[in-house]
Amino acid sequence: MSKLTEKQKRFVDCYVESGNGTQSYIDAGYKATSRAVAEANARKLLANYSVKKYMEERMKKIESEKIASQEEILSYLTSVLRGETTEEVLRGVGKGAQTVDSLEVSAKDRIKAAELLGKRYAIWTDNKNIDVQGVVTFVDDIGDEDET
Structure with a gap:
């Protein structure tokens, strides 16, 4: 993974908070002549492999902090x-x-x-898990009586 710039990291942090790529692009400090340009550049950043990887790392960290083990x-x-x-x-x-x-x-x-x-800890369970290994043989004796 190539090294991300500070602006790219800020972009990811803003995007993780808001989910809005265009606004995150602007809030990260990037210059854009219009919102359409900011939107296009935000899409390019979101498609960047290094940015995706960094975003995955940030999401995992946030998830692990919020969810009780x-x-x-x-x-x-x-x-x-x-x-x-x-x-x-x-x-x-x-x-x-x-x-x-x-x-x-x-x-x-x-x-x-x-x-x-x-x-x-399955303390209150009356059912016991029993592992039985054996062979079951089915005998089909229906019809044997008719033949005699």
């Missing part, structure tokens, strides 16, 4: 189950005023976390 989810559920997590709740203090209190997670939420963890 399996380990993160299991860790959170475990902290809820153990009562290590608190939640903020509004509490009225009179005359229409409210304050924010930090409370332990309710027993209902802790039970739900335990249930979800139990499902993940």
